[in-house]
Amino acid sequence: MRTKRPTIDDVARVSGVARVTVSRVLNGAPNVREEVRARVMQAVEHLDYKVNPQARGLAGGASRLLAFVFASDPENDPNSYYESALELGALRGCLALGYQVLIQNVPNQTPDCHQRVLDLITTQRCEGLILSPPYSDDVALIEAVLAQGCKVVTVSPGGAAKNRFDGVGVDDEAGGYDLTRELLRLGHRRFGFIAGLEGHLSADLRLKGFQRALGEQGLGEGDYAVVRGDFTFRSGTHLAPKLLDHPLAPTALVCANDDMAAGALSAAHARGLTIPRDLSITGFDDAPVAAIVWPPLTTVHQPVKILGQRAVELLIARLTGGDVASPPVFQQFDHVVVSRQTTAPA
């Protein structure tokens, strides 16, 4: 059975100091003699003492608990690379810093989703939230969270939130632009675009970048068709045919993420098209699936795992640093266009 764990008082007794002093040592507080500090640490070692996070949280109000909030529908989407990778990064970021992160799946579009996020603060006593799209663009939600005294870092915000709150991400607009330039260079002039879900503003920036690149070549509304998917493989398979049947007869399909591009690829296969000879297809994210499909997908790489890790680090810095009111920081990472084998001259 569980034997009783040593407490801070045991450590105090063994090392011959007061409980407060042990607490100071444990929390790295100043004004403790080096000799005493060493003695306490030795006792900690010897007793295999671990602080009780519950007690610490109760006394100090610091739960050292973060939450990573993502929106996938738990029924349909058991494996979005984007969220898994963010999560893994966040987990890794926490490891070294003594924080824990609660993974929270809060389906979007439900009337109580704001409340469920806010409940994380009151119910679980989370001190900081990492919000992935589309929550990272939900200014009202973010302000409500901040009003509770809980810190926030957004991942891939696309709209107003990008300038107003701490965040991490890549330049999605530039990513879309760079990728499209490549397609234009290959001679494509008629495009289909499979956009992402409404409200995912960073994904819409990819479309914006696409449009800017076209505009520079004198192409406009009449030269491309847009449909909206939900980031899943399935939606790619459904939507690609619509684009291919469009009177425009696009020679390239640009997709807001890799899963939909993989779906489009599959739909193209099913029609007997040879990729990239008959049609170019591009994705975004550089998820594992991009390398798995045949032929491997041309896409835009973004360092998703790093994003998750950096988000945690930023959050903890806000929590522990004294700079409570310093201006928000959006940390931007580089993207890279990865040309694989789904793109060829028109």
Added chain:
Amino acid sequence: MRTKRPTIDDVARVSGVARVTVSRVLNGAPNVREEVRARVMQAVEHLDYKVNPQARGLAGGASRLLAFVFASDPENDPNSYYESALELGALRGCLALGYQVLIQNVPNQTPDCHQRVLDLITTQRCEGLILSPPYSDDVALIEAVLAQGCKVVTVSPGGAAKNRFDGVGVDDEAGGYDLTRELLRLGHRRFGFIAGLEGHLSADLRLKGFQRALGEQGLGEGDYAVVRGDFTFRSGTHLAPKLLDHPLAPTALVCANDDMAAGALSAAHARGLTIPRDLSITGFDDAPVAAIVWPPLTTVHQPVKILGQRAVELLIARLTGGDVASPPVFQQFDHVVVSRQTTAPA
């Protein structure tokens, strides 16, 4: 800023009862008049009171915290469907039951991995652990955890652990058997088998089932070749050529999971083979990738998300139920052979 949350004493004052009575109501204890219970609940509602889990944990020793332990190397494997799906199921299972689950990535093969798992109990005060392979087969670890008074549910144990501890999973041996029967029915007589990592006993059971099916047809050691991968797409791409170059010249490649099968498929494409005309390939798990690759993969479906959810439910039942010493339960779910388009007559 964060306004002070109401405490149990506030609720007690508003509802005109003692603090203990509120505690009883909150915990569903017996011996409270219905009228009083209603009055307390009304005060809770009115004040928007939420129990402070830190305080509850400190006082009662119940953290209501579980941990889901998985082994992937965080550097290489950002997106194993199997673990993501288990996790999602576990998250969902917790939602309704008022528990929280900490996701813990503990790389296997490191000397301190046992200690890191045990630290979850002492450091985080987890009351129960969900162990996925290969930890679910690590009898020494499981016994050490149980010795600390922490409950365990294993996911897909394959060896001795299956009979000795609570667990969930499918009959992997039968899955391998059923799938192989199908291949034999199609006339295949020479096989390559891409097995999983050492120590993942449930994956080895798939090989056992494969061997049993062969044995029934009078086939044996001379009729198949086995290589070991690490469950990744990449390992499938590396290992498939070895099997294809084997003097046996197998007509079917059986893989211990879908990712490796997808890798094998990709390697086969790269050789110019037409699947399934020139070679049959099968996977296991029915991960999304099985439907994404071209042609879609014949595989064995197992309800991974349900496994995760059920694991949590079993764990919480152990934790809250009085049947502390009742015999271990292995809950087995049905598998289904899903015949898609990577299998054809030899």
Added chain:
DNA sequence: TTGCCAATTGGAAGCGCTTCCATGGAAGCG
């Protein structure tokens, strides 16, 4: 020497909850 300040340490209070034990009243029984 005296006074003052910084550095170091400890005592005490209390975070918000549960558990143990005591209390008073209603109900059951011979």
Added chain:
DNA sequence: CGCTTCCATGGAAGCGCTTCCAATTGGCAA
């Protein structure tokens, strides 16, 4: 009617920690 038993409730203690404030020391300027 006096006894035990059960139910409903409350008082008090205390879980293990941090924070506030007081006490003690030594160093250094006046």
